[in-house]
Amino acid sequence: MKRGWIWKGVLILSLLWLPGCGFKDIDRRFFVMAIGIDKSNHANKPYHVTLKLAIPFTKIQPGKTNAYQLVSDDGSTITEAVRHMKSKVDKELDFSQAKIIVIGKAMSAEILQKGTLDWFLRRRDIQSAAYMALGDPTAEDVLNVKTGSERFPGDSLFLSFDQDGTESSFIATEYLFDFHRRVTEKGLDPYMPVIRPMDSAYLIDRVAVFDKKRLKAILSPEETRIFNALTTDFQHFDIETKSKTLQFAIAVQHFKYTYTIDPSAPALHMNIRIVGESEESTETLYKQPWSYYERLAERQSQTRYMHLLQKLQALQVDPVGFGLRYRATRYQRDKDWTAWEAMYPKLTFHAKVQIRIKSSGGIK
Amino acid sequence: MKPFHLQAAVPGLEPSSDLVSRTLNVNQESAQLIYLSTLCDKQYIQSSIMQAFDACGNLAEFNAKLTMIAGFERIKNGNLQAEKLLHGFALVVFPDAICAIEAKKASLAKPSETSSESIIQGPQKAFSEDLEQNVQIIRTRYPSKNLNVEYTEIGTESRTQLAILYDKAKVDPDILLDLDKRLAGVEAAVVQASNQVQMLLTSRFEFFPTALVTDRPDRTALSLSKGKVILLLNGTPFSINLPAVFYDFMVSMDDAYQSPWLTRPLLILRYMAVFITTALPALYVAAVSYNPEFFQTQLAIEIAGSRAAVPYASFYEVFFMLFMTEALTEASIRLPKHIGSTATTVGGLILGQAAQEAGLVSSIMIIIASSVAVSNFVIPINTMSYSMRLIKFPLVICAMYFGLVGVVTGIFCFIVYAASLRSFGRPYLKLFIGEAKKSR
Numbered sequence: 123m124k125r126g127w128i129w130k131g132v133l134i135l136s137l138l139w140l141p142g143c144g145f146k147d148i149d150r151r152f153f154v155m156a157i158g159i160d161k162s163n164h165a166n167k168p169y170h171v172t173l174k175l176a177i178p179f180t181k182i183q184p185g186k187t188n189a190y191q192l193v194s195d196d197g198s199t200i201t202e203a204v205r206h207m208k209s210k211v212d213k214e215l216d217f218s219q220a221k222i223i224v225i226g227k228a229m230s231a232e233i234l235q236k237g238t239l240d241w242f243l244r245r246r247d248i249q250s251a252a253y254m255a256l257g258d259p260t261a262e263d264v265l266n267v268k269t270g271s272e273r274f275p276g277d278s279l280f281l282s283f284d285q286d287g288t289e290s291s292f293i294a295t296e297y298l299f300d301f302h303r304r305v306t307e308k309g310l311d312p313y314m315p316v317i318r319p320m321d322s323a324y325l326i327d328r329v330a331v332f333d334k335k336r337l338k339a340i341l342s343p344e345e346t347r348i349f350n351a352l353t354t355d356f357q358h359f360d361i362e363t364k365s366k367t368l369q370f371a372i373a374v375q376h377f378k379y380t381y382t383i384d385p386s387a388p389a390l391h392m393n394i395r396i397v398g399e400s401e402e403s404t405e406t407l408y409k410q411p412w413s414y415y416e417r418l419a420e421r422q423s424q425t426r427y428m429h430l431l432q433k434l435q436a437l438q439v440d441p442v443g444f445g446l447r448y449r450a451t452r453y454q455r456d457k458d459w460t461a462w463e464a465m466y467p468k469l470t471f472h473a474k475v476q477i478r479i480k481s482s483g484g485i486k
Numbered sequence: 487m488k489p490f491h492l493q494a495a496v497p498g499l500e501p502s503s504d505l506v507s508r509t510l511n512v513n514q515e516s517a518q519l520i521y522l523s524t525l526c527d528k529q530y531i532q533s534s535i536m537q538a539f540d541a542c543g544n545l546a547e548f549n550a551k552l553t554m555i556a557g558f559e560r561i562k563n564g565n566l567q568a569e570k571l572l573h574g575f576a577l578v579v580f581p582d583a584i585c586a587i588e589a590k591k592a593s594l595a596k597p598s599e600t601s602s603e604s605i606i607q608g609p610q611k612a613f614s615e616d617l618e619q620n621v622q623i624i625r626t627r628y629p630s631k632n633l634n635v636e637y638t639e640i641g642t643e644s645r646t647q648l649a650i651l652y653d654k655a656k657v658d659p660d661i662l663l664d665l666d667k668r669l670a671g672v673e674a675a676v677v678q679a680s681n682q683v684q685m686l687l688t689s690r691f692e693f694f695p696t697a698l699v700t701d702r703p704d705r706t707a708l709s710l711s712k713g714k715v716i717l718l719l720n721g722t723p724f725s726i727n728l729p730a731v732f733y734d735f736m737v738s739m740d741d742a743y744q745s746p747w748l749t750r751p752l753l754i755l756r757y758m759a760v761f762i763t764t765a766l767p768a769l770y771v772a773a774v775s776y777n778p779e780f781f782q783t784q785l786a787i788e789i790a791g792s793r794a795a796v797p798y799a800s801f802y803e804v805f806f807m808l809f810m811t812e813a814l815t816e817a818s819i820r821l822p823k824h825i826g827s828t829a830t831t832v833g834g835l836i837l838g839q840a841a842q843e844a845g846l847v848s849s850i851m852i853i854i855a856s857s858v859a860v861s862n863f864v865i866p867i868n869t870m871s872y873s874m875r876l877i878k879f880p881l882v883i884c885a886m887y888f889g890l891v892g893v894v895t896g897i898f899c900f901i902v903y904a905a906s907l908r909s910f911g912r913p914y915l916k917l918f919i920g921e922a923k924k925s926r
Contacts, residue, residue: 138883141887142776142892147774147799148775148778148790149796151778153790178787179788187787216779221783249779274783
């Protein structure tokens, strides 16, 4: 009897040398930093999946510790490609740090299909707060860039999109969860920032707008800034104003817009209020009263807003969510949506911009 | 005149070299003076008993004179004689009566500096090792007419004197009854330390202490004013305060003496330290081996990089470092003070550095091990900090098998356990909202 207890004790103690089943040490895992999806050349294996794997370092040094390993594979689904990729690496793939998903330009229509986007949403370890971006020309080209200031692979991309690092009015940030919502929501259309690799750097200054089926257009950098202000209430941009005799810039400190939809006309009235500080000017801003410069800037930015709104209307996309607002405020089961679909192409836009120059900057 | 029989006068007493027995003769009558020279003050015996004897013409007169001496007792019957001798009384045996006169040597014990619970600005002296002196200290600090002192003995062999102090107006009689019952149930032979008494009165196998042992007279006086019962054991500079709840162990006396702007954040810091000292090693194992998504990207890469040199699983690393820090703590307590600092330097600095460079442990693990050790010392009461040292090991085992879920479940189990504890009938995790105001 006593002997039995000793054996049981030894057995329990021997368990202390063994871990549980899900146990896998951090150094036996390969952290996937970025996922790239491209179109392959094979018809039966359309998905060309590229993963950027981080090689761990003890001491992080900018520009030196961003070594990475790029693995890619073709598959009829993303799952198949990733499964097969596991046989190409020596450690377990860990998607928990994959904070960016880059879609190749050629793949842009496929990502809108429910099944493809589902893979990212259903996997437990991919964060819903991962960034979405369009890679131009391909996602693999974007992932294969090594910038000189990176602390770890993919760091530059993460910093570009979270507002932690650079805050640029040209960079539109799109999250996986928001993208998914825009793909499914009536009256709110998806968009994605476009990343273009430039030898050891990225250029992110355009945005691609989609309807529910395919990529419709890529906006110019100037349009992207206005787009950013309208979709995400981005506050830190500036307004350039040019006339024959004068050119000046206003750095925006406060930006706010409201709009109302008038279905009888049909028209959309937008009120934009901007408070800013003049930053750079070709002449002293005391020759005329400030209201003169304000009116000048208002007129010019008004045309820019009108231009973008009309362009989006012509493309039949609605990333700002006018349709969603219409549905929310005039609920009539399915009728409101058909009414809006008929109304949107005929809508006239009235953008009214109010700019107030708060100061002419500091004097040193 | 019949010869004196020591055995007859003091039944049960074995002859000993320090036993002094002298016959005092007057008018053909004789009395016997008996005392233990090691316990009694000879000078005092000379100045009180002998002088009284010198001035008397017969024994009856001497007997009457003795009653005037302070600390006089008449032993009527029973076998109390040996008892009195052992407690520093001198016996004067008359043919028809036995008198006992207290002639104990003045204690040499002095209150020392508080060592186990020091604070910067506040009372600096601790209790002494002498019971009478300790009672005197408390009476001075808590001069209440309601203060009640009772003496009893604990330990079948050691018969150590134990004083029970309480404020009669504030104490809960249920606690006194409970205490009496528990004291009656103590069967230990030799009782010498307050922690031992605490263990004997509460359950031996409890994870958390349910009575508070302190060497601070000010904490003891505060406890009295809150209606707690204080036990003082002869020969130890500590008081036992009961009942005690978990929050008592997290409070330093500084909290009552300083501005709340300072003490409240410090209190929060202590609870954070408790969390770190118990859960950090387990969280490390869980996060490194099960849930690396817990880390920020840069940290994950750095930890993976520093772990890459370590050839075995994360929990071996944790057990190795925890063993080292525990051994170091234990060594620095046992070692003489002069060698203690050498041990910590060699063990902590050199060995830690070398282990990391040799790739036995990762650099992150060194930080974790030292923060676990340092956080442990933040807990004000020693017995609680011992409990917290213990708890981290089951949590690491939980983390080993079940990851983060295991750690959370483990912590939950300990909280449930603490909630189920009772300290002399009082819930262990009870909150005392608003009560702190009175002690300010």
